[in-house]
Amino acid sequence: MKVVAHQDMCVSAGQCAFTSPALFDQRDDDGVVVLLNQPIADQHDDARRAVESCPARAIDIEE
Template sequence: MRIVADTDVCIGAGQCVLTDPDLFDQDDDGTVVVLAGSPEGEKVDSAREAVKLCPSQALSLVAD
């Protein structure tokens, strides 16, 4: 599984970072930065939660 971030639609709400700062960060403009593109174990659940909470739907999970 891989995390995909559409930085063109990211509004910088930061919900992803609050959900799991090991998987996500924000650049100087507040745009999402994916730190771990292929989460494993319990981090998959965190990634799913971040996708669900993203207000701009900028995050998605795709199968490898």
């Protein structure tokens, strides 16, 4: 699994960081998504939840 965070599409809602804090954070200055790490096997469900919760659809998963 590869996660791609599209910072240009992000609306700074923060759902990704709330849902999956081990994988996502937000920039301090504007709240835009930051991908911290690619998910390991036991984090795949967390990554999928973050994708589903993003109102801007700014996170994609490539499998």
